Structures are given as structure tokens and as C-alpha cells.
Amino acid sequence: MIVAEAKPLEEIADLLGEVRKILVVGCGGCVTVCLAGGEKEVGIIAAALRMMYKKNGKELETLEVTLTRQCDPEYVEMLEKYITDDVDCILSLACGVGVQFLAERYNKWVVPALNTKFAGGTIEHGVWEERCGLCGECILHKTGGICPIIRCSKSILNGPCGGSQNGRCEVNKDIPCAWQLIYDRLKALNKLELLLEIQPPKDWSKARDGGPRKVVREDVRIE
Amino acid sequence: MSNSPAPFEPKIVAFCCYYCAYAAADLAGSMRLQYPANVRLIEMPCTGKTDVRVLLEAFENGADGVYVAGCLEGDCHFLKGNIRAKKRVQYAKKLLDEIGIGGERLEMFNLSGSMGPRFAEIAQEFTEKIRKLGPNPLKKTGTFPGEMPEERVAHDK
Numbered sequence: 001m002i003v004a005e006a007k008p009l010e011e012i013a014d015l016l017g018e019v020r021k022i023l024v025v026g027c028g029g030c031v032t033v034c035l036a037g038g039e040k041e042v043g044i045i046a047a048a049l050r051m052m053y054k055k056n057g058k059e060l061e062t063l064e065v066t067l068t069r070q071c072d073p074e075y076v077e078m079l080e081k082y083i084t085d086d087v088d089c090i091l092s093l094a095c096g097v098g099v100q101f102l103a104e105r106y107n108k109w110v111v112p113a114l115n116t117k118f119a120g121g122t123i124e125h126g127v128w129e130e131r132c133g134l135c136g137e138c139i140l141h142k143t144g145g146i147c148p149i150i151r152c153s154k155s156i157l158n159g160p161c162g163g164s165q166n167g168r169c170e171v172n173k174d175i176p177c178a179w180q181l182i183y184d185r186l187k188a189l190n191k192l193e194l195l196l197e198i199q200p201p202k203d204w205s206k207a208r209d210g211g212p213r214k215v216v217r218e219d220v221r222i223e
Numbered sequence: 224m225s226n227s228p229a230p231f232e233p234k235i236v237a238f239c240c241y242y243c244a245y246a247a248a249d250l251a252g253s254m255r256l257q258y259p260a261n262v263r264l265i266e267m268p269c270t271g272k273t274d275v276r277v278l279l280e281a282f283e284n285g286a287d288g289v290y291v292a293g294c295l296e297g298d299c300h301f302l303k304g305n306i307r308a309k310k311r312v313q314y315a316k317k318l319l320d321e322i323g324i325g326g327e328r329l330e331m332f333n334l335s336g337s338m339g340p341r342f343a344e345i346a347q348e349f350t351e352k353i354r355k356l357g358p359n360p361l362k363k364t365g366t367f368p369g370e371m372p373e374e375r376v377a378h379d380k
């Protein structure tokens with residue numbers, strides 16, 4: 001999932017500035033799971049902002065809606081009935097994708113309430129970790145299911161580097177050395193011979209270096 | 224008759240666990256212990272039910288102080304409910320600081336069902352603390368549902 005984190009309240013209030021009525025829009029996708037932008041967080045942020053404004057002698061009216069997903073036009077469409085002339089601003093509690101989808105669809109000023117962090121997963125309730133670098137060409141089959149692109153601080157393909165000490169990364173001792181993990185895993189799987197293959201430089205044009213990416217599936221396009 | 228304004232009487236909401244604080248309140252009553260009438264009790268199945276949104280709602284609707292009262296640590300009927308409540312209260316305190324209401328208006332207490340006198344003492348101490356802090360800062364700028372205007376005038380003075 002996309003993992004995000006709420007911006008500090010004060011920052012959100014600064015971004016909103018002089019507004020009287022806002023539409024606070026949550027997302028039922030990834031940010032609900034990582035407890036950053038679901039229905040509950042919409043309620044908390046909206047209440048907190050109302051109180052902040054009230055304390056400063058201003059009235060703030062909030063409309064609260066949580067869409068199934070903000071990254072799908074069919075759900076974004078459902079917001080239309082809430083977008084009235086008196087709504088000064090949309091506060092989106094989605095990842096950067098959702099914010100942009102709202103901004104593209106509606107002629108309103110859209111403010112992000114979250115900072116989008118990474119593609120990751122839940123380690124335990126309340127702890128999320130980065131797991132995928134979205135590099136565009138998966139090599140996990142060669143590395144025992146451990147991604148050197150995102151879990152190695154240097155993203156090296158033929159590791160470990162000299163900074164790997166006692167299984168820890170030199171960047172921070174809290175970070176396990178990805179290449180140590182890869183070695184241990186392949187050893188356990190009896191597949192250490194995979195490490196004998198030297199990996200050539202990665203084709204980064206399939207990642208962000210090739211500019212914004214797009215996936216098209218002609219077979220499922222409707223028109 | 225004196226023209227001096229009525230003393231500030233805080234409105235306090237206490238979220239009480241059914242297995243301890245709520246029973247302790249009952250015991251305090253049976254023991255005929257006096258505690259301030261400012262405290263309005265809300266029964267919870269466990270403080271593990273504590274919801275940050277509800278705590279904020281209490282302040283938004285005009286509470287001057289809020290506390291959550293759960294079992295002694297290690298004694299939760301549902302094992303960890305009170306530990307979870309403690310963390311949520313901490314988080315809500317941080318939010319209240321950011322909002323400008325002040326996290327010190329929210330507290331968590333731990334007691335057992337047999338601690339009737341302690342319940343009365345907490346109610347007394349917390350009411351005094353909020354009395355010193357003064358009214359919920361939101362009251363200076365707005366009205367609240369169900370609140371009499373006269374009451375607000377008294378607060379503003």
C-alpha cells in the first residue's frame with residue numbers, strides 16, 4: 001500500500017488560510033489501512049481544524065466525505081454533489097495521487113493534508129515499513145524476495161558493500177543490511193549459487209529516470 | 224446582592240470504565256462521599272474503547288476538562304485496554320496542544336472498583352485543576368449547543 005502520514009495541524013491550517021467552508025475528503029484505500037486518511041482521521045482532522053479556527057475567532061464549516069478511493073474517476077465523480085459554490089477548498093486526506101485526481105476533476109483549490117511517504121506494508125499495528133522502490137523492473141526472484149533497490153541504502157545490485165557490519169547498515173545501525181538478509185535467505189533456501197551471477201547495471205529508464213510512467217492494457221479499455 | 228460574577232464552574236466529562244471507575248463512583252455514592260457536581264460520567268465497557276475523535280468532540284461541545292478513568296495498570300478486565308487508552312490519551316493531548324486548547328485539560332487516571340474515596344479525590348483534584356486553568360479557550364469566541372448565554376457571560380468575565 002501507499003503509506004502516508006498526516007501533516008502537522010498547524011501546517012494544514014496555514015495551507016488553508018482564510019477559508020469559511022471546506023470539504024474534507026478521506027480515502028478508503030491505502031491511507032485508511034495506514035490510519036492516515038480514512039473516515040476516522042477525516043473526523044479527527046475536521047474537528048481539530050474547526051476548534052483551531054474557533055479559538056482564533058473564526059468560523060469554519062466542514063463537510064466530511066470518505067470516498068472508496070480517490071485514485072479512481074468513478075469514485076471521484078461521487079464528490080460532485082458536495083462541490084457547491086460556497087465550498088472554498090477541498091482538503092484531501094489521500095496520497096498524492098488522490099489529491100491530483102481531485103484537483104484534475106474539480107475546479108476548486110485542493111490542499112493535501114498528508115505527506116505521502118512510500119510503498120510499504122504493516123510490520124505490526126501502528127508500524128509501517130518501506131518495501132518497494134517502484135523501480136519498474138522487479139528482480140526479487142534473484143534476491144530471495146528481499147528488495148536491494150529499496151532495502152539497501154545504496155540500492156546496489158551486487159552487495160554487500162564494505163559498510164555492512166554484523167548484519168547492519170553503516171547508514172544507521174537500526175537498518176538491517178539488505179544484502180546480509182539476501183545472503184541468509186538464499187543460504188537457507190540452498191540457492192546461494194544465484195549470487196554468483198553478476199548483475200549488470202540496472203536499466204533505470206524503466207523507473208522514474210524515464211519520466212512519468214504509464215501502463216496501458218488495450219484488452220480492458222472500454223473504448 | 225453582590226455584583227461580583229459567579230465563580231467559574233467547569234464542565235468536566237469523565238469517561239469511566241465499567242469495571243473500575245464507574246463502580247468506584249457507585250461506591251463513592253454509597254459511602255456518601257462528596258465530590259464536585261461538575262463531573263459528568265460516561266460509562267464505557269473498557270477504557271480500551273477510548274476514541275480520540277470522541278475526546279475531541281467533548282471539547283468541541285464545550286467541556287472544560289475531560290478525563291478517562293480506567294483500571295490499575297495490569298488489572299484491565301480485557302488485559303490491555305487501559306494501556307491502549309493511555310496511548311490514545313497521550314495522542315489526543317498532543318492534538319489539543321496543537322489546536323491551542325491545551326493538553327493539560329485531558330488526563331488519564333487509574334483506579335480500582337474498590338477505590339471509592341480515590342474516585343472522589345480524583346474528581347475533586349481534577350475539578351480544581353480545571354478551575355485554575357479557566358474555561359475552555361473556545362468559549363471566548365463561540366457558543367455551544369445547549370449552553371445558556373448567561374453561563375457564557377459568567378465565563379467570559
